[in-house]
Amino acid sequence: MMDFNLTSEQKMVQDMVHRFAEQELAPNIEEWDEAEAFDLSVFDRMAELGLLGHCFPTKYGGGGMDYITLALVCEELERVDTSFRVVMSVHIGLCGLGILQWGTEEQKHKHLTPLATGEKLGTFGLTEPNAGSDAAAIETVAERDGDEYVLNGEKMWISLADTADTFLVFARTDPSAGHRGISAFIVDREMPGFESEEIHGKMGIRAGDTGSFTLQDCRVPAENLLGEEGEGFKIAMSCIDNGRYTVAAGTVGLIRACLEASTQYAMERETFGKPIAEHQLVQQMIAHMTRDEEITRLLVYKAGWLKNEGVRNTRETSLAKWYGCDASFRAAENAVQIHGAYGYSNEYPVERYLRNSKGAVIYEGSAEIQTLLQASYALGVRKDKPVRCELPGWPYEE
Amino acid sequence: MRYIVCMKQVPETTEVDIDPETGTLLREGIPSIINPFDEYAIEEALQFREERGGEVTVLSMGPPQAEEALREAVAMGADGAILLSDPAFRGSDTLATARTLAAAVGKMGDYSVILCGKQAIDGDTAQVGPELAELLDIPHVADVREVREITEEGITVERMIEGGYEIVKAPLPALVTVLKDINEPRLANMQGIMRANQTEIPTWGIDHLGMSSSDAGLEGSATEVIDVFTPEVGGEGEMIEGEPRDQAKALAGKLRDAGVI
Ligand SMILES: Cc1cc2nc3c(=O)[nH]c(=O)nc-3n(C[C@H](O)[C@H](O)[C@H](O)COP(=O)(O)OP(=O)(O)OC[C@H]3O[C@@H](n4cnc5c(N)ncnc54)[C@H](O)[C@@H]3O)c2cc1C
Numbered sequence: 220m221m222d223f224n225l226t227s228e229q230k231m232v233q234d235m236v237h238r239f240a241e242q243e244l245a246p247n248i249e250e251w252d253e254a255e256a257f258d259l260s261v262f263d264r265m266a267e268l269g270l271l272g273h274c275f276p277t278k279y280g281g282g283g284m285d286y287i288t289l290a291l292v293c294e295e296l297e298r299v300d301t302s303f304r305v306v307m308s309v310h311i312g313l314c315g316l317g318i319l320q321w322g323t324e325e326q327k328h329k330h331l332t333p334l335a336t337g338e339k340l341g342t343f344g345l346t347e348p349n350a351g352s353d354a355a356a357i358e359t360v361a362e363r364d365g366d367e368y369v370l371n372g373e374k375m376w377i378s379l380a381d382t383a384d385t386f387l388v389f390a391r392t393d394p395s396a397g398h399r400g401i402s403a404f405i406v407d408r409e410m411p412g413f414e415s416e417e418i419h420g421k422m423g424i425r426a427g428d429t430g431s432f433t434l435q436d437c438r439v440p441a442e443n444l445l446g447e448e449g450e451g452f453k454i455a456m457s458c459i460d461n462g463r464y465t466v467a468a469g470t471v472g473l474i475r476a477c478l479e480a481s482t483q484y485a486m487e488r489e490t491f492g493k494p495i496a497e498h499q500l501v502q503q504m505i506a507h508m509t510r511d512e513e514i515t516r517l518l519v520y521k522a523g524w525l526k527n528e529g530v531r532n533t534r535e536t537s538l539a540k541w542y543g544c545d546a547s548f549r550a551a552e553n554a555v556q557i558h559g560a561y562g563y564s565n566e567y568p569v570e571r572y573l574r575n576s577k578g579a580v581i582y583e584g585s586a587e588i589q590t591l592l593q594a595s596y597a598l599g600v601r602k603d604k605p606v607r608c609e610l611p612g613w614p615y616e617e
Numbered sequence: 618m619r620y621i622v623c624m625k626q627v628p629e630t631t632e633v634d635i636d637p638e639t640g641t642l643l644r645e646g647i648p649s650i651i652n653p654f655d656e657y658a659i660e661e662a663l664q665f666r667e668e669r670g671g672e673v674t675v676l677s678m679g680p681p682q683a684e685e686a687l688r689e690a691v692a693m694g695a696d697g698a699i700l701l702s703d704p705a706f707r708g709s710d711t712l713a714t715a716r717t718l719a720a721a722v723g724k725m726g727d728y729s730v731i732l733c734g735k736q737a738i739d740g741d742t743a744q745v746g747p748e749l750a751e752l753l754d755i756p757h758v759a760d761v762r763e764v765r766e767i768t769e770e771g772i773t774v775e776r777m778i779e780g781g782y783e784i785v786k787a788p789l790p791a792l793v794t795v796l797k798d799i800n801e802p803r804l805a806n807m808q809g810i811m812r813a814n815q816t817e818i819p820t821w822g823i824d825h826l827g828m829s830s831s832d833a834g835l836e837g838s839a840t841e842v843i844d845v846f847t848p849e850v851g852g853e854g855e856m857i858e859g860e861p862r863d864q865a866k867a868l869a870g871k872l873r874d875a876g877v878i
Binding site for chain 2: 226239268269277282284
């Protein structure tokens with residue numbers, strides 16, 4: 220019943236992404252991180268390689284690969300830098316899979332296909348200046364006007380805000396109905412009233428674009444309402460199940476990167492007449508990284524398996540995300556420690572790993588939010604109810 | 618026109634044990650890759666096809682698991698693949714391998730160019746390509762670093778020689794073995810990977826090739842590998858301490874004493 224073998228397809232994708240990241244991203248990452256920018260042609264390459272749609276069904280222009288493959292892609296990308304895994308998280312996890320789960324057939328053909336082919340980039344606009352963890356507190360409003368909605372508000376801390384074309388935007392259609400008054404819209408950057416801006420000065424993920432956007436009397440066709448009016452909060456939460464999965468999978472790669480750098484350095488650096496790898500306290504840090512890499516991977520594979528089976532996995536995904544984010548932050552901290560003063564400078568990549576790893580402890584549900592979630596499941600306070608549209612399992616129906 | 622690429626699956630590391638019975642490499646448990654030089658041959662064939670049309674077929678003799686390597690080549694863009702696998706092929710030396718490949722090429726119909734990597738990183742003989750050309754009675758150019766032109770009449774290439782290169786023209790069909798400088802092998806993309814996993818890869822055995830067992834495998838081999846080992850790193854290193862000036866002086870003295878300068 221249990222099978223941890225990767226299929227030949229999965230191995231090929233893993234190998235391809237590994238090579239892509241090593242050959243085309245790794246040589247530039249320090250420069251991009253330093254400059255808080257990166258070459259937009261990376262997206263063209265990702266599209267060419269089929270990475271931007273690999274796990275969407277082929278009938279919408281995707282590669283038809285499964286959810287475990289998505290995890291492998293995230294792991295390999297984040298092994299080089301978190302910024303590239305973030306692209307998978309927002310474009311595939313939060314935006315594309317959200318449309319796949321909740322979209323009508325027509326919406327999927329119209330909005331998912333260009334994401335799958337990489338013609339367009341997608342992202343997710345939930346967070347606002349005054350609403351993060353408490354997503355139900357969003358203030359952006361959408362008012363129906365004939366066959367359009369008029370959106371007004373501001374979204375902040377949005378990955379790819381200044382680069383993406385397609386935005387899954389959450390706004391209030393009923394200001395008095397709390398989380399039941401939120402709806403989801405597919406917004407295009409080209410729509411009048413949309414304006415985006417980059418945020419500079421981030422601690423990590425500096426090669427990735429994070430920004431804000433405003434909607435000022437932005438008119439969105441009613442046909443771009445995803446799901447039904449008032450279903451937005453449920454949609455956001457299911458998108459986050461998919462986003463969190465990609466974040467968790469990425470942390471495996473980040474831990475792996477810390478481990479690779481640390482083992483290499485520990486064998487080269489000598490103190491007290493021997494390589495520091497021979498000091499037990501250094502070994503302990505390395506052992507913890509090994510443990511955490513494997514635990515996180517197992518948690519991710521389990522969540523991925525549930526996704527393939529078409530089974531709800533909010534609880535398992537949250538656990539993987541929570542554990543992986545804390546573990547990768549710890550691994551990066553220890554990687555810096557093992558490198559001593561050299562680790563504290565940008566001569567080695569580990570300080571970048573540490574800066575990058577902090578983000579995931581905050582976004583897509585902070586460590587505190589995951590803690591509360593796990594406790595509420597354990598105490599029986601929280602039980603997942605079926606939603607109107609479930610994420611399709613894999614293999615996809617043709 | 619058809620381009621045939623002969624490729625081999627090799628262990629990723631050079632530290633492998635050998636089978637005492639057959640004298641060949643033991644591959645169990647070691648990750649396998651496409652012989653790096655062969656990736657360049659595949660890429661070059663794909664570029665021929667892109668420029669001139671036709672199709673690329675990859676051919677490999679090896680154990681059943683070599684099919685993985687063929688699939689990787691299909692993922693890169695090859696149109697088809699054929700695996701030559703039979704217990705009777707076990708223990709082949711370069712001659713028996715070349716005979717088996719030649720028999721397969723004979724079954725494949727017309728072709729214009731056969732491409733091989735310069736050598737396989739496990740055996741390091743660089744013999745199979747040239748031997749195959751001889752058996753097929755076609756011209757070959759080894760150590761090609763660039764293809765200048767390929768037309769109906771022939772192929773013009775730059776071939777590395779000591780201290781430079783020569784420009785060689787050969788009529789078609791011909792065989793070339795390629796160096797790593799020749800191109801930048803592409804990455805497989807998602808579409809290629811999907812196609813690779815749907816592609817039927819036929820396995821041809823000794824009967825299909827119409828070979829006799831005395832021409833194939835250990836029995837058909839002209840050479841016998843007696844031992845394979847990773848050479849020990851010999852010699853003691855000596856560190857010369859001191860200021861750069863003194864270090865240089867000491868080094869020059871030692872080189873002079875050793876008769877090197
Ligand atoms: C690099 C980056 C990229 C991002 N990309 C996106 C994106 O693409 N789309 C998007 O919509 N958002 C995105 N975000 C926003 C992210 O999801 C939010 O930052 C996150 O939800 C936390 O919200 P907040 O920052 O407002 O913190 P707050 O919600 O204000 O929380 C502040 C602190 O209080 C704690 N806290 C909050 N509530 C509780 C509680 N009930 N009990 C205990 N502790 C609590 C939190 O854990 C945290 O430590 C991104 C953020 C970053 C840093």
